[in-house]
Amino acid sequence: MYLIKWAILLSMFWLLLSGYIQPLLLSFGAASVAVVLLIIKRMDDIDKEPFQTGTGRQIIQYLPYLTGQIILSSIQVTKLIWRSPVKLEPATAKIKAKDLPRDKRVLYANSITLTPGTLTVDLVDDELTVHALQGSSVDELAEGNMERKIDSIWGNKK
Incomplete structure (x- = not known):
């Protein structure tokens, strides 16, 4: 099927x-x-582990949120570029994604990468290495809003 x-x-x-x-x-x-x-x-x-495609309900719930994050980040990156390049403060940090199911950590990592100004460099177990143009972007990710959104839509099934 x-x-x-x-x-x-x-x-x-x-x-x-x-x-x-x-x-x-x-x-x-x-x-x-x-x-x-x-x-x-x-x-x-x-x-021996077929990947089941969902009904699409979760994607329909998540795409508006992700699109909003992409737009907000695009505006933020545009402001950074138009201002003096001195304002850039690149940062790399490790972020825990322990509350997400194992198979949704990749979605989380890809969502971070899709958001302008941030890039997931590595994903090992429940730890993501993230690079950002500004340290504040890493701080926002560390707060866990995107992680909680993914967890609320897909549920915590480990």
Whole structure:
């Protein structure tokens, strides 16, 4: 069943990106989707742990929050760039993500990286190494608002 969900999701994504409905392009899209499905199936056969796609409810709840964070961070980075470069205070810090389920720590790390001005450099167990253009960005992450948001949407299932 999950392969059908992946097939539908990938096909819709292909159509969205291509924008053309011509036989040749549709056949390329179908071939690409088939190859990706074969890879997913093979990976699941090897690790015996198929990844289940969700209903999408959680993503629909999380995307507005993440989009808002990206916009706010973009404004902050723009202000930093337009001001004197002397205002930049790059910082690197380790942040604990102990309250998140193991499989959601990657989502947390990627969300940090998607937010302008911050970059997740490393993720080991429950510890993320984060680089930021300003120390205040690291302090905001250490407060845990983004972590709590992910935890509230996906639940704490370890």
